Amino acid sequence: MTSFEQQPTEQQATEQQAAEQQPAEQQPAEHGNWTAGLRRRLARTVPAGQVLPDRQPVYVASWIYVFGVLSLAALLLVLASGVVLTVGGPTWWHTNSVGHFVNSTHLWSVELFFATMVIHLWGKFFMAAWRGKRGLTWLTGALAFFGSLGTAFTGYLSQTNFDSQWISTQAKDGLNAAGIGAYFNVLNTGQMLMWHITLLPLVVGLIVLLHVVLVRRHGVVPPIDERGWLPAAEPSARATPPAATTAPEAPPQPPVEQPVEQPVPAAPRGVGGRS
């Protein structure tokens, strides 16, 4: 909701002038204004300048840190080719040469998405990427992976060919054995197609968006220090006293950023670390 300003009365102007002279922390909070509340919330979520940073910590200069954004790029290609397939429909992608090409692009971008996402997962697992209050980042990454599995599965069911028929009949028995077969029917092509093109992409897209926001909020995880569990390059996790971490509104401070062209310090080693 947007508030509209009216001409203030003399008494209101006096009160407003007195309020502006108070320190910022003593000024009354704006109530009932969703726009201002959303603006404050967004400003608190990601530290200033960290939404689209053009400088990264020096330890990010490693190929292992590339696979997260490669996964995002592959996901965008998946979504773009999927939109084109949605416009054309099954008859088009089965019979038209351009449809064949877009269908193959959709398949191979999914293969690329999963390959880069799994390598991203390996890298983050071995550098214990949940350190430094990044547990929710790790959790949303895992949820994105499992959500992508379901999306890919319903995609295989939506091929409308003998492969999808075989996969659905085999999966039916497995899902029924797992006790979840009553909630959906993998033999229902219409239901699985709808899940694949609307429900699951929406869920995966929101989880991935939250994952990226959390990465920007907490910064890229540094490599494991050879001297201990927490690296020195992570001030928020080592130097901050426990009492300060309980402040609910304070956004975390990302690691100190340096241009990647600078020489790599010798201290950080391990996965992704360069010495």
Place this chain on the structure above:
Amino acid sequence: MTASYFLHWGVVQISLANFLVIALMVAVFVLALLLPFPGTRRRDRSR
């Protein structure tokens, strides 16, 4: 359509195509750890 060629190690069975994809992913992972990133220089330890 021909059947996939499968590899067998005891109870483990995997198609050759899937095995090659996994092996390629492991190779890319190892190379990502070992290959130098362009635009960076190693610290001169003699200084």
